[in-house]
Amino acid sequence: MTISLRIAGGRVTTPSGTIDADVLVDGERIAGLVSREFEVDAAEIVDATGKNVLPGMIDVHVHTREPGYEHKEDITTTTEQAAVGGVTTIFGMPNLQPPTTTAQTLDEVLAMYAEKSIVDYNHNPAATQPDEIVPMAERGIRAYKVYMVVDTGRTYPHPAGTGMHDHGDLLRMMDQIKATGKRFIIHPHDQALMDYIEKQYLDRGENTPQGYAQAYAERSGVIWDTAIDVVIRLAEASGCPVHIAHMQTKRSIEAVRRAKANGIDVTCEVNHWAPFLSTWNDVETLGPYALSYWVPDEGREAVWQGMRDGTIDMCSSDHAPHTREEKEIGWTQMWSSHTGTPGIQYYYPLLLDAVTKGQLTIERVAQLVAQAPADKFGLAASKGALEVGRDADIVIADLNAPWTIRNDGVLSRVGWTPYDGRTINAAITASYVRGRAVSIGGTVVGTPGQGRMALAR
Known part of the structure; x- marks a missing residue:
């Protein structure tokens, strides 16, 4: 018997723990996790001595920007970053042009992935057209996706056709999705x-990164907490499995912890x-380049605790690239700046760096990036664990x-990272997809079209 590949000498993280194995x-x-002494012919042997062997990340929240916004990013550049960042499966998001709201637009996007993706993929269409739920x-x-938000002062990154915040509409959609x-x-x-909150800031002329950051964190994150309370209650009422993005407040994390305990x-x-x-x-020094959102210390502490104790199920990048021009306006007109930050290339290394600092265990990181996404999104028969x-x-x-993260190493089309200049202790040296x-x-060695749609098996 000859196998195609043997990764030898490493410390292998499995669902049962980390072991010395090939x-x-x-x-x-x-085909096997075996002792160093186990004899078998291998077409290729990779020496992983002194290194850790881990499952590839399944990133269920990725903005590829294609079609419609290729000046920011495209499927190939996104998956190049994924490859060097240890992400072996991505789930794309629907805020495209046209937005992915129908079976036809979904077919078109999936065809683009098949032609251009280096890693495996799936896609989360927007659940805003009831008649399209079953065909999609x-x-x-x-999974499906929806935004409970309407942008103020801009039309992106939450374009028309992808949003829904009426509670009746949300419940109706949950009833339909449950059946799928x-x-x-x-x-x-x-x-x-x-x-109401935004108007107060804008009326005072606080259209700045600091004003924007404070507005979204206003009153201990009330806009997040009330929305998440509604989502949890509607999930309980409908029986629809829900997944909440952007966890960042102490109260919201506590609400999810209680919901899980109650069987929701x-x-x-x-x-x-x-x-x-x-x-x-970060807000004061990087301004629009750090936003996304400001998380006050209480929220950040709750995030870390939730990552450790399992309340937070998984880590997803929310990779959201925008050009420098789209960011620069934010120094004086933050509500006109496109919010979001590129992240897929560096998230897994940053998490592994947290392991070296004692903030997380390596087993917990594997659960956060691979095992939980596979389990919760129906891929556990094929992906998520070694x-x-x-x-x-x-x-x-x-x-x-x-090593030090630098803008000149960024593979994103936008050419910048908010982590420029940050030194971390962990580096990904190789990634394999199937x-x-x-x-x-x-260095990227995969080729466009190498990726395959990740399906339940």
Whole structure:
């Protein structure tokens, strides 16, 4: 017997713990976790001595910007970043042009992925047209998405056709989605409260990064907390599995913790900016380049605790690239700036850096980035863990390799990262998708079209 690949000498993180083992890959799947002494012929042997071998990240919240906004990013540039960042599966988001709201637009987007993606993929269409819910489910999607928000002063990143904040409409959509067995991803936001709060800031002339940051965190994050309370209650009333994006307040995390204890099928995520890019110093020094959102210390502490204790199920990047021109206006007109930050290239390394600092265990990171996304989005038969029979989506990482993130290493089309100048201790040295290398030594070796749609098996 000859296997295609042996990853030898590493510390392998499995659902049962981290062990000294070699990983055997036969074709696209993991064929064994064996001792160093186990003898088998291998077409290729990769030396992982002194390194950690981990499951590839499943990032369920990625903005590829294609179609419609390719001046920011496209599917190929997104998945190049994914490859070097240890992300082996992405779920794209629907805020495109045209927005993904019908089976036809979904088919068009999936065809683009098939042609251009380097890593495996799925897509979260917007659940705003009731007649399209079942036809979109039939395409093999794992989830739907909706934004409970209407942009003020701009038309992006939450374009028309992707939003819904009427409670009756949300409940009606949950009833329909429940019948498909899919999960409903919701960007929480209390629009009525935000209209009132924003007007106060704008009337005072505080159209600045500091004003914007304070408005969205106003009154201990009331716009997030009330929206999440509504989502949880409607999930309980409908029985629809929901997934809450952008967790960032203490009260919201406590609400999710109680909901889970009460048996409500609610999952949630934390995005890269909450633990790593949300301090007041970030707002003042980076301005629009740090927003996304400001997370006050109380919220950030709750985020870290939720990541550790399992209240927060998973880490998803919310990769959201915008050009420098679209950001620069924010220094004086923040409500006109496109909010969001690129993050897919560096989230997994930042989490592994947190392991070196004692903030998380390596087993918990594997759960956050791979096991939980696979379990909660119906991919556990094929992805999410280093176990025999699952896809060989594998990352090799060196947790003793200090390096400094620089703009000149950014693969995003926008050419910048809010982490420019930050030194971390962990580096991803190789990534494999279904047994084929997509990055080696920080260089992309995968090719567009190599990715495949991630489906339940």
